[in-house]
Amino acid sequence: MPAEIKAGQVIAEMPFGYSNILKISGDTAGLKTAGDIFVDVACTDYPINASLVSLNKSRVASFLKRFPFIEEGQLAQVNFFQQTDGALREKAITMFHGLVVTFRPRQTVENAKKEVVKLEDIVKTGTPVSIEKPATANKKDSATTDLERYYASKPRKFQSGKWYILVGRGGIASMDRDTPKKNPLDSFITRDPKDALEEGLINKSEYKEFKGSSAIRIYYPHWVSEEKLMPKKPIKVTEKPAVAINISGIPDSTILKILDRTKWEKATIVGDVTGSMYKYTAQLLLWVKTNPIGSSAKNFVFYNDGDNMPDKDKKLGRTGGIYYKTCNTYAEVEALMRGTMLKGGGGDFPENNIEALITAEKAFPSSEFQVMIADNWAAIKDKVLWGQLTKPVRVVVCGATEFNVNIDYLNLARKTNGSVHLMESDLYNLSGLKEGEVLKVGKNTFVVKNGVFVETGYDLTDK
Incomplete structure (x- = not known):
């Protein structure tokens, strides 16, 4: 339940396990001129994994019954929030149940x-x-800014509370020709083409392309944490007003x-x-x-x-x-x-x-x-x-x-x-x-x- 009820918002409190309205508060007058309406239905996951579909539909129906001038077509979105920290009935009963309704006025000239x-x-x-700014201020090192621009185009993933960036080249290079310039972020292994095929590291078409090479280098892109790639190095600079x-x-x-x-x-x-x-x-x-x-x-x-x-x-x-x-x-x-x-x-x-x-x-x-x-x-x-x-x-x-x-x-x-x-x-x-x-x-x-x-x-x- 919101700590503060704002204009364009109505709260309908309901008892645990039931759909009757105990208390209505908020901008009920504004509902008469509302355009699209967005409804958040708050319930508790008790009993755990129980189906609450019927109960939640009844809660929305109770709200529409209380305000009959609202057309069902005005409900632009209905979200269902299952609070998962009410595993015990004693705690679940004390939690908020009901509707948080948000709306904007119907648009007119x-x-x-x-x-x-x-x-x-x-x-x-x-x-x-x-x-006037202070004479000196912390600012990102220009090299860090350049790195941010460079890595902005790389794939990312969020895992275990950190962002990771996919770095390093991919592909295959023959050791008999000019291999790509070394990069500290590259990850690769070197194999005889036939061994690479037998180990499942390359497919038949790739083997056909490189079978004449004495050895090949196989590159693998890999994930590296953002903080390792772009360490923060603030520097002192003079700022203008x-x-x-x-x-x-x-x-x-x-x-x-x-x-x-x-x-x-x-x-x-x-x-x-x-x-x-x-x-x-x-x-x-x-x-x-x-x-x-x-x-x-x-x-x-x-x-x-x-x-x-x-x-x-x-x-x-x-x-x-x-x-x-x-x-x-x-x-x-x-x-x-x-x-x-x-x-x-x-x-x-x-x-x-x-x-x-x-x-x-x-x-x-x-x-x-x-x-x-x-x-x-x-x-x-x-x-x-x-x-x-x-x-x-x-x-x-x-x-x-x-x-x-x-x-x-x-x-x-x-x-x-x-x-x-x-x-x-x-x-x-x-x-x-x-x-x-x-x-x-x-x-x-x-x-x-x-x-x-x-x-x-x-x-x-x-x-």
Whole structure:
């Protein structure tokens, strides 16, 4: 149960083993104008491994019965959380059971206007000011930074609390010719070609290619821990006065932290400006204010999922509501964003993300990759089109928690050889994870199955 109930959130407490509502608290008035609704059902794994499907469905039904004006079609997502530390009945009874309901207002033209005003207030509150930095500060050694860039393209895996990177060349080389230059990260064995075939180290076609060699060298890529490959070596440097953003008065700082940490250069920025994204897109404007146009980004694409087109009329790949421009001033970026917001609020929550990315690729073909400012609440509507993307997508996920990173964005990054970026972490080389390998993000666990990420559950005991 959340420590603090926020606007757009309702808590329905229920007894252990039953679906009747004991207590309702939170923003119940807001439910009357809610758009899509997201429900987290909390239960306890007691008796262990017992099926709780029927009970949990009854709990959702009780909530809908209490608020009859809510249509079942508004339930955009229902998650079930089984608390595993209630093995004893005495403890299970004391734990929270019931629903945590989160929602956003139904999007209208009037809401869009209000959100533009809120966006302007946030930008005004966080307007950058010059600050004096100390004469010296810790900074990464340039060699370490170069290593990070180099290894960013290598496959990674997360195991036993550490990140590992796949290093070293693969393949076969004849010892009778010029062998590859030695690299301390290479791992290899030397064999007579016939012995290698008999030991199963090479196949018949490889033996046919190298059978005339007196000996061959067989290279094997291998996993090495990230901390061994990139030891942290901070150095002292003199810093110039810098520009800082006042984040104490703004409701969220996810985008500011990610963009400051990643320091991407000359990227195309593709931003979702549909309903309730204003507190994130305001941060993008603040970031543009502190970074000269052109040094970090000047190509911007904003989309609103159809310019208020009725949901029933939206066609995959032809939904529209996408506006783009090469901007030379902050004012141009702000005007493009405001104009896109006022033309539509999104309607249904799944968005036309891929259509926007395809548009961006065509509009700005010289960009090496795209940075997508994405709404974690909104699933990708047009996933069927992502095979048309040809450039990596670096997804900045807004509104994610340790329980609910949207799997669509993990798979988008995997499909495009891109990356996913959260408030406190960056997930690179998702495409390097092999079938059956596991990815843990916060308390979520995902496994690669048939080439895509599949959610396997939550670790509620992980503190």
